[in-house]
Amino acid sequence: MPSPAELRRHLAYEVHYLVHAAVRFQSAKGTDKVHFQDSALMHARNLLEFTKPNRPRWGWWITDVGGPQPRGSKTYERWNDLINAKVTHLGPGRLARPPWPVRHDDERLAALSRYSLKRILRRLPRGNSDGRVIAMRDVGRLGLDYLNRPMPSALTAIAELIDS
Numbered sequence: 001m002p003s004p005a006e007l008r009r010h011l012a013y014e015v016h017y018l019v020h021a022a023v024r025f026q027s028a029k030g031t032d033k034v035h036f037q038d039s040a041l042m043h044a045r046n047l048l049e050f051t052k053p054n055r056p057r058w059g060w061w062i063t064d065v066g067g068p069q070p071r072g073s074k075t076y077e078r079w080n081d082l083i084n085a086k087v088t089h090l091g092p093g094r095l096a097r098p099p100w101p102v103r104h105d106d107e108r109l110a111a112l113s114r115y116s117l118k119r120i121l122r123r124l125p126r127g128n129s130d131g132r133v134i135a136m137r138d139v140g141r142l143g144l145d146y147l148n149r150p151m152p153s154a155l156t157a158i159a160e161l162i163d164s
Contacts, residue, residue: 004131005164007065008139012161015143018043018116019158022109023150040109041087047116048080065132068123076119079112110147117143 002010021040028036049056053072055063063069085091121140124133139161146154 001064002060002132004135007060007132008135008161009164010060011136011139012142012158014043014046015117015139016155016158016162018047018113019143019146019150020155022113022147025109037109038087040113041083044079044112044116045083045088047120048076048083051116051119052076062120062136065136066125066128066130067120067133067136068125070119070123075115079115082108082112113147114144117147 018040021036021043025033025036025040046059050060051062051067051070053070053076055061117140120136121144124137128134139158142154142158142161146158
């Protein structure tokens, strides 16, 4: 199992690029829009895998690092279906509705980012002194802070955790 520092670094990497891409997507133009969209979806996929209702085949699972047994939900399945149709598997879903890339004013990536982060945070044990639980809580909150107020200093705070 990862140490608290190792988990913090890996989680910070996923969260940093997820929230960065979701925010930058909103002002991007042309093919940059697709790059940011694909990046946000892939990093969201990694966080959803970490919190999937059953043990993933590869990688860490939130229960391995002090988190609760994740539950399935219709919302989880809808986001998973979008990711699978748009970036994970080659097939007709890539170019079908919803449009690809989504409209400039679409808030879908920010909503997916918030959902992915809140899914980690929502049921973490309160008052738990396990460093891995603290790492998940800290990184998740930093990601939400940046989504709610996308200031460079907030993104830098996440990026610094990757190199720590």
